Amino acid sequence: MRHLNKLFVAALMFAGLSSQAQDSNNPWAITIGANAVDTRFSASKKLEDQFSQYFNAKANWNIIPSVSFVNVSRHIGDNFSFGVTGSVNKITKFVEPRVTVPGDYNVVNPGDLSYYGIDGVINYSFMNLIGSKVIDPSAHIGGGYTFFGDASTGTVNGGLGLTFWFSENVGLSFRSTYKHSFDETRDPSVDVPSHMQHFAGITFKFGGKDTDGDGIYDKDDACPDVPGLKEFQGCPDTDGDGIPDKDDACPDVAGPKEFQGCPDTDGDGIPDKDDACPEVAGPKQFNGCPDTDGDGVPDNVDKCPNVKGPKENGGCPWPDRDGDGVADKDDKCPDVKGTVANNGCPEVSDETIKKLNAYAKTILFNSGKASFQKQTFPVLQSITAILKEYPNSRFSIEGHTDSDGKDAFNQKLSEDRAKAVKDYLIENGIDSDRLSSIGYGESKPIDTNKTAKGKANNRRVEVKLIK
Structure with a gap:
């Protein structure tokens, strides 16, 4: 007993x-x-x-x-x-x-x-x-x-x-x-x-086992090693947002259920954990970041967030040294103001062509030859300067003669004189692929060949714009 x-x-x-x-x-x-x-x-x-x-x-x-x-x-x-x-x-x-x-x-x-x-x-x-x-x-x-x-x-x-x-x-x-x-x-x-x-x-x-001491026995405890709450089958809710830690994608910060317990500080519908700009509202397509200038480059990676620019240039506009509206990378004449239609190069006006031909009419050759008279060189230099203003334009140099002499000789002479002008221009800085030359002999007179004055007018060089 x-x-x-x-x-x-x-x-x-x-x-x-x-x-x-x-x-x-x-x-x-x-x-x-x-x-x-x-x-x-x-x-x-x-x-x-x-x-x-x-x-x-x-x-x-x-x-x-x-x-x-x-x-x-x-x-x-x-x-x-x-x-x-x-x-x-x-x-x-x-x-x-x-x-x-x-x-x-x-x-x-x-x-x-x-x-x-x-x-x-x-x-x-x-x-x-x-x-x-x-x-x-x-x-x-x-x-x-x-x-x-x-x-x-x-x-x-x-x-x-x-x-x-x-x-x-x-x-x-x-x-x-x-x-x-x-x-x-x-x-x-x-x-x-x-x-x-x-x-x-x-x-x-x-005989019951409660490893974490939360009053919920291990057999019924979904988190037996961590103290928790009865309403969550023994699992904790550290941030107190009503979502147990085991189901909470952000267990240390309170957030709504629709975002698995993660907050959305800026209220843009993207939880902070997935939001590249959690403090500023932005669209989903940019991971929650705004695009202030609307150029398709979100502000967080836009080097010029207030000015539109392409993604390839970090959201900044391409440089345009000559200010003609054509970016330097696309401007075939980056240092000369031109037009968009002409890839940033200036377009040759009718006035310019008239000016070129006015100079060209004063080109003087030695009689019966393709060599220049001395007083012609300033004229050639003026033509060269004008062509350099239009680096993206192509020109044709045409030679013409009067009707004196044989046709074959005149044809050959016109070709040689046109080529002589082209060669001078190339030697003085004009790209060869911008120029071509052709001779027409006596076939395209612009005046009568019965007078000395008319013959003088027919002996000429013309500059034509190749379009």
């Missing part, structure tokens, strides 16, 4: 350290308390006699003033548990019918018989069925072996129980079990009679 008392005290200490849990979380239970043996149940033949004396503990119950039973059980699922009960008692009250007076009973002392029982118990709890967390009615069946003085026998058991839970894992339990013996006599010296055994004790559930 002394050992059972010590075990009871240890169990109480254990209960004080236990945390709350349901049966599925704390599958093990131990119940320690006292038991009472009542032999009147089988001695009474009438049902009303059996129940009228049921709670007459003083007259019929055998109790020892000590911890006298221990039950260890394990939850096995679906409200069922299986356990083993060991109990001890001392039989000093044995109820037997009085032979001389039918319907009456004697309570005798059979000699302080020792009572020992070892029983297997299958228990079914109705607590979930009735939806209670405090009141736990149950039914049980089982069997075991009972030692009654020198007698012993197997029994088939069944009964009812009731537990009041102070917390989810500490409760006060009561159980009454009918133990049916197959011995047919009621001689306690040789038989073990059928009898009732009542139990009252404290039940402690244990």
